[in-house]
Amino acid sequence: GDSVTQMEGPVTLSEEAFLTINCTYTATGYPSLFWYVQYPGEGLQLLLKATKADDKGSNKGFEATYRKETTSFHLEKGSVQVSDSAVYFCALSDGPYKYIFGTGTRLKVLA
């Protein structure tokens, strides 16, 4: 079945460092891909998404490109801030209502 694999955390970075969180997927169809973020004590929030190959999703300085050839959707940010500390979930959806999530990666940014 479909699945999402993302790198284990925690990831600890200094402020202004470059961030990459890897995410790869397996799917039989043509899923949409998502990154969700969960800040402490809050629900999951949609960070960005891409619905087809080569699409780039971006939001709040974060970017991810839907790479069909490598089945990847890596999350990147050029310069992280302390306020970016959160848990990041990669997910795919290949039909209504059906989300498949990765395990989540905890990011800790130090001042």
Add this chain to the structure above:
Amino acid sequence: GAVVSQHPSRVICKSGTSVKIECRSLDFQATTMFWYRQFPKQSLMLMATSNEGSKATYEQGVEKDKFLINHASLTLSTLTVTSAHPEDSSFYICSARGGGRNYGYTFGSGTRLTVV
């Protein structure tokens, strides 16, 4: 924007007791709600889908008699873990899908259940 309130955020209960988790859509009507659980270092897994006024649809391997879901109104869904055991300890999170112009998915903040 759309907000989903999930309560409680943390609960500790004794084996054999039941625990109810509430999920409320605060500013929209949620025609469909979803319940997920996450074991440590594992993915969020969909447990069940509930539509207002009808029985929930459970994913394969999820015991419907153990995880009772009630979606009695357009703003409230509840998950009751009956006769809880330590292996039920997990992180449970709901999401809601609105009708009308709001077709997005909004997640609650999650509930950390510990059964001792």
